[in-house]
Amino acid sequence: MPHMTKPARVRFAPSPTGYLHLGGLRTALFDWLMARHTGGQFILRVEDTDQKRYNPDSVQFIFDGLRWLGLEWDEGPDKGGPFAPYVQSERREIYQQYAEWLVDQGKAYRCYTSEAELEELRAKGQPYDRRHRNLTAAQRAAFEAEGRSSVVRLAAPLEGKTVVHDVIRGDIVVESASVADPVLLKSDGLPTYHLAVVVDDHLMEITHVLRGEEWIPSAPLHKLVFDAFGWEAPAFVHLPVILDPSGKGKMSKRKSVVEGKEFSPFVHDYMQAGYLPDAMFNFLATMGWNFDGEREVFSREEAIERFDVADISAKAAALPFAKLDWLNGVYIRQMEANALKQALAPYLARDLGLDAAALLTDPRLDALIPLIRERIKLLTEAAPLVDWAFATAGTITYPNPALLIGKKLTAAQSVDVLRAGLELLAAVEPFELPALEADFRARAEAMQIPVGSFFAPFRVAITGRTVAPPLFESMVVLGRAETMTRVENGLAALTSFAAE
Ligand code: GLU
DSSP: OGGGGSOOEEEEOOOOSSSOBHHHHHHHHHHHHHHHHHTOEEEEOBOOOOGGGOOTTHHHHHHHHHHHHTOOOSBBTTTBOTTOOOBGGGGHHHHHHHHHHHHHTTSEEEEOOOHHHHHHHHHTTOOOOOTTTTOOHHHHHHHHHHTOOOEEEEOOOSSSEEEEEETTTEEEEEEGGGSOOOEEEOTTSOBOHHHHHHHHHHHTTOOEEEEEGGGGGGHHHHHHHHHHHTOOOOEEEEEOOEEOTTSSSBOOSSOEEETTEEEOOBHHHHHHTTOOHHHHHHHHHTSSOOSSSSOOOOOHHHHHHHOOGGGOOOSOEEOOHHHHHHHHHHHHHHSOHHHHHHHHHHHHHHHHTOOHHHHHTOHHHHHHHHHHHTTOSSGGGHHHHHHHHHSOGGGOOOSSGGGGSOTTOOHHHHHHHHHHHHHHHHHOSSOSHHHHHHHHHHHHHHTTOOHHHHHHHHHHHHHSSSSOSOHHHHHHHHOHHHHHHHHHHHHHHHHHHHHO
């Protein structure tokens, strides 16, 4: 594709109306990939012209979500750039000037139709009937004298067709007359989205507009505004909708429950639930685009290298959430030990009430990393797997001491097993995996007890659980003294249980 070699200027233009959604993040990701692939710029522009829906926290949600995914922008509200400001509410005068210019050119006009009159039309299901398109100067003066407020409307062509070229969908063609002179500037002097988006995309020298397919119906209108100014429109790429996991239409803007599992459309929920940015990046990149039709796991660099908007599919797709969890596990297993430790520490700190900074220098966490790595898909799954390691001996309790009895053993036999183990734990040298394992196996054999039954009471004694990471690794993490204290506690609990 020859146009791909030219540096593209692409913008992500969210409206700050609430939490950032996965769909928005996917748009931003494709913008970013296109900018990086072509050596162009990724621009963040906040479209806050709709004051009624404005949510002051949401700009921060947008910043946080993009940065979490690693989509740094080259120009934007907090960064500035050659076309600042990048927040539409700070660009009011610009839109007003451009609207006036269109009026002067006869490409737009002032319309004084009252709200009541418009309501009448709406009630009859009719579009605006262009009633003020050809007012005389005297008529306008009369409306002004009445004190009527006015809006600026585009004088759209009354005949012919308007063609919008979409890179992945081909030509979108409408009868120009069907675009019923839309409002460009509202009576309060604020632009409508349609004016602001066109003026900004032009002034900011945007080459490609990537946005959700719900904007297709507005595209001809935007094209007509570009035409009215005599500007060349950017290339349009309307991205396929993301379907709801329920299979019922477009992904909902709220949480939904499908077969007992909750799905959230909000990016911050994934940030908190222990997903890795790399996995989410990989996952979202396949929402409408694919690497080569086969490979599921690819790096950012590989995606940048290969990404081409022309390869985006127009077909709607549902988010395969099971794949997201799978990918997250894949990325966790690929992570370097130190990176995994850094990623895990805040979650462990939060869920176990520990200090994140202290955790980073805690040798127990280093020792646990290999055990955790193979067993989790989400970072949040680590805490219940390793909470025992950070507990103090006394807080491991045995509400059901019968669990300390190995399979097919009597309580008395299990007491003997724990006693034998204590002897071994006191004497083994060094207190490391091979020596521990060898001694325990030899003793099980000598006592003619199957190893599984021999090991089980120790697992419960030191972790308080029947399912836990491998036994000897766990002992090494705890060290000799702590391991022995826990085994003694387990032994005491089982002894009094057996005596009952
Ligand atoms: N502000 C619009 C939105 O949030 C952007 C549409 C566009 O990218 O042109 O959906």
